[in-house]
Amino acid sequence: MNSAMKEFSQKGFKNASTDVIVNNASISKGALFYYFKNKKELFLFLYDYAINIIKNEILMKFNDDEKDIFARRLQASMLKIEILNKYPEIYQFTTVAYMEDSAEVKSELEIRNREIIAIGKGFLNEGIDTSKFKEDIDINSAIDIITWTIDGFTNKQMEKIKNIPFEKINLNELLEQMNTYLEMLKKSFYK
Template sequence: MKIEKQERIINAAMKEFIKSGYDKASTNEMVKDAQISKGSLFNYFSSKKDLYLFLIQNTVNIIEEIYVEIDMTERDIFERISQVGFIKLNIQKKYPLVFDFLKSLLEEDAQEVKSDINQLLANIQRDGMKRIYENIDWSKLREDIDPEKAMNILNWTMAGFAELQIAKIKSFEHVRVELFNEWDRYREILKRSFYKNGEE
């Protein structure tokens, strides 16, 4: 099957599952959006559930790329967090729905798929943030700053910044080259604030 059609189907299905949750997601809406016939969809997937589970597995595979791509030898927290952000941005560009779909999975509570979700997400949930921030050198931090709190502030700032940029991109419909410069400003503020004088 043409890869473009595959993506059309996957995206349409994800979009509908995100919007409506498993139970209320309509296969009719999916085929309309993907511009294929009802019959085709049920040729590719034996049931709605089958399709849903495929999408979950697909999502897990994509998300796991993050862990693989992280350079664990980079021990500076600001470098590491920028790295993760960069990887996530690339994923977002390639698969714009994948994070929203993941979020919808965590909120899903339909009995029919609940256990399957937990099972398939087990791997990426188990470690979560911990794996991403393994082997970080905290010694550069000012001593009066709790590393865990610093990490939280960084994470929240990163997430907030990302959300803001995505909103901008979605509304203005043009990717900003200044994006990374802008992030660097935030990075500088926090770095100067959190690190001991003279470090790095």
């Protein structure tokens, strides 16, 4: 699995070689295809496996008792950063796979990704306290803007720190930077 994940991460689905995968894993091609009918089945299995690890990590640590949308989004972003550092190979693979455009797997990935996004939006938005928003604010549009801002910030930070050991990351500094953006959004959207 590690060999396949590495090969797909580096070359994408179309250019990944099952020969390289089996050579790096020190197994025969017959052994690989005993478990997986073809490269597509292997790729989709790995994607499902990786997503389940990420999802379980988030669900295990996510505190849904928090009702403030800004605190919730900050919490989710920090969990994303933690997962990147705990499982860098898995995170890299899922990032590459998420953007895969090979016709052979694209439609199946799109179905999976729509489901993942729906689940994520559900647990991030479910039960938030909307009474804090100004009366003249379209809450759904505000939530979209909050989401785009935090996702953009998180993705930018993750790219910066992806090769840094987790214990060397200054989380307080990241939190301060993100709070700057969150405070601006709060002033715009909250009473």
